[in-house]
Amino acid sequence: MHLAITIVKLFIFLLSLIKLTQWLFLKKRWTQSKRSQCSTARSFRAGSTPFQKLSTAETEVISTLIKLEAIDSIGRKCPFNPKELSPNVYRIVSPVIKQKPWLESNTDINVNHTLNGFEVLIPSPGRRYLPTKAISEIHFVFYGDIAIAIRAPDCFDIFGEQEEKPSFAPHLSIIKTQISSVYESSGAQQSPEVKPTNSNRLIQHMDHTHAILYRDSCWTNGYMLIIGTAGVFSLLLALIYIGVVSDAGPAFLSKASPGLTLVMTISLIWPLLIVGFLAVEHWQFNKQPVIVFDREQGHVYLSPSAREKTIVIPWDQLKISIRQLNMRGVGLEYPINFAQLEFTTTTPDSGITLGAKSLSAGIGLWQTLHSFMLKDLHCIRGLETMEPEYRPDDPPRDDIYLFTRRLKEKINGKDFFALTGWLFLTALTLGPLPYILASACSRFRVRHARRRI
Structure with a gap:
């Protein structure tokens, strides 16, 4: 027992020593590097003349790029601040782009390169060309003191739009750039005419009056x-x-x-x-955004959180933007491909954004909501096509019968070790208790969501 206590004390001492060393390193080396690069960026802005200003649409594209590649997908410690984004576009001829040494690579948004001495975020379309092709000219904007590359002639241009016809719905028109594909619609427009789905089980409840949409983590x-x-x-x-x-x-x-x-x-x-x-x-x-569709009244209720005022929008004024992001995060080797569904109206700062697995799943979800509001669809059972363990008759929650189904599947299996592990896990988690709690929590959240409207 004394030996175990001694080992624990030694471990705590060594861990504290490592944390202290890291803190001193961050305060000294990385702070000095950051201060030098910020000073270089300010000197450049003071001595250079911008040759263009971004439009509102271009600013939104850059904001999406920063949030995906730099902040929201990796760090999540520094929320994106639109006020930090400058609309002025700068240009450097024969730029000097270097990989940052790991001793100087700590920044708020995980920047891996420098441009003429200050930090620059190169988006994934541009990073593909860095090792193989010399960039003669680069255009960028500033987010705080960090430069965001937006285009390089004959290399990449994040604003280069083209019209695309997706394979799952050739009749739809999709706007595609190097970082995303976007489908836009509204309640007043026609249905996209694709197969209805309930991607990520976002629609938690549907009856003859209301459809309630939110992301439920209590499964x-x-x-x-x-x-x-x-x-x-x-x-x-x-x-x-x-x-x-x-x-x-x-x-x-x-x-x-x-x-x-x-x-x-x-x-x-x-x-x-x-x-x-x-x-x-x-x-x-309470901080989860909730969207309620009322087809009897023809209204849509956007509730960003329990503490914020609910926004009421007529159905024909509701706008939706489904964006599939096709990029690679800074320092990541695998592609980031998922969709964002943004429900907005003409009023500024009145939108709610939810996630989907793909562009087709997002458009299928919009088809489901569109069919519900037109009274062509009354139930969401059987729409969880992205969840193979659920059956068409399953309600949108994890109930006790799901436990019975999983247990029967394990017992009918021939792998003795898998069955032993499942029985041990079942005993450790008190049998059907997780399913009972998940089902009760799901029903409670539906009632709680109704109170927001």
Whole structure:
């Protein structure tokens, strides 16, 4: 026991020493590098004349690029601030682009290159040309003190638009640039005439009056994870109590059998962690955006969060922009391909953005909502085509029957070790409890979402 305590103390000391060294390194080396590069950027802006100003549409494209490649997809520590984006476009002939040394690579948005001495974010279309082709001229804008490359003649241009016909719906017109493909529509326009889907199970409820749309993170797998973690912590704590604390504890516990002590400890820790998880999930859902479609009144309700005022939009004034992003994040080798659904109106700052797996899934979701508002669709069962474990008759929640289905699939399987692992996981997560909690939480959130309108 003394050896174990000594090892733990040594580990804590070494970890603290490493963290202190990292903090000193960040404060000294990276702060000096950042200060020098910011000074170079300010000197350049003071001595150079911009030759063009961006339009509103071009500013939105650059904002999307920054949020995807630099901030939202990687760091998430520095939220994007539109006020930091300058509309002035600068030009450098015969630019000097270098890879930043790793000792100087720490910035707010993970920039990996420098341009004539200051930091520059090269988007993924441009990074493909850096190792193989010399860039004779580059155009860029500033986001704070960091330059954002937007075009280089004969290399890349993030504003170069072309019309595209997607393979899943050749009759639709898609606007494509080097960073994204965009489909735009509104409630007043005709239906896109594609197969209805419920991508990412975003539509959580649909009846003859309302369709409620939000991202629900409380599924069975999440509850299985937290309950299983609670079980592991409870077991470890009980074993420690039996081996160390019980001798110095109350008399009735000292005389009790180890099995009784184990059961008492687990019965105390397990519900505490589960209740804490439920409280955190409830608090996070209050910040979750919710969209409610009311086809009887012909209105759409946009609720950014529980604390913000709900925006009421007539159905024919609702606008939607479905954007599939085709880029590679800074420092990542795999492509980032997903879609964003932005529900807006003519009023500024009145939009809500949700995510989908692809452009086709996003357009299919819009087809579902369009059909619902026209009273051609009354139920979302069977639309979860992207979730193979769900059947057409399943409601949009994880109920107890899903547990029975998974258990039967494992028992009917011939892999003994997989069955043993599944039974152990089932015992650790208290059997059907995750499914019961997920189902109850889903129904509660639907009721909570209704109160926002």
